[in-house]
């Protein structure tokens with residue numbers, strides 16, 4: 001885990017405000033994540049965790065503050081020495097650094113597994129077809145689905161589809177991988193397989209990961225830091241052994257107790 005060559009974090013949220021109408025979801029959020037760090041966001045429903053990932057995917061725009069990625073403005077762009085809100089084309093170029101896996105797998109239903117994985121590299125990044133194919137084969141091996149390369153998504157279980165979605169995100173060689181409750185839509189018996197694949201990726205790559213999850217065991221295993229969110233602010237943060245083992249804030253204690261009782 002290291003800071004950027006520039007000395008700064010890979011991702012920086014600086015006084016970020018995000019509103020939906022009158023609903024202020026993030027109210028001056030400050031957040032730094034270093035290159036290679038794996039971070040988990042936990043907290044009650046509606047506290048703004050998914051919104052953070054969606055801002056990084058440029059699926060939402062901020063209402064105030066700034067986001068930086070790799071020391072460069074992300075929510076903004078430099079125009080003659082002044083920072084102005086980023087244009088669509090600027091955002092499109094910037095978001096190539098970032099991959100996301102969603103709760104719903106969102107695979108292309110009419111394409112084979114192979115095509116699902118090679119489509120982005122070939123069409124968005126201009127990678128040659130043979131190279132994209134080879135990478136798809138490597139990634140399918142990594143997620144344990146080599147034998148499904150010619151299958152269609154409808155022939156796969158939810159867990160298998162989610163593993164293809166993970167392979168598809170990694171095929172774009174992102175620096176940052178965002179995981180939004182990737183096991184929430186799965187039948188319980190399929191959850192472990194997907195989490196094992198993610199544990200492997202965490203162990204074998206130095207990709208920067210931001211996960212929103214209710215799987216506390218997984219959060220404990222893979223995270224360098226856990227952020228407890230409450231009402232759009234960070235109530236508490238720390239390494240998992242500290243945050244889970246010795247939480248300081250009342251809000252964290254109540255939340256963890258409720259999650260454990262639920263489990």
Ligand SMILES: Nc1ncnc2c1ncn2[C@@H]1O[C@H](COP(=O)(O)OP(=O)(O)OP(=O)(O)O)[C@@H](O)[C@H]1O
Pocket residue numbers: 020023025043044045046047048049050051052212
């Ligand atoms: N597109 C949208 N339009 C209006 N309100 C939205 C939109 N997206 C999110 N919100 C609101 O923003 C708040 C934060 O939502 P967000 O999904 O980030 O929370 P969360 O912490 O990820 O919750 P959960 O654990 O339930 O996914 C909620 O009050 C939600 O209703």
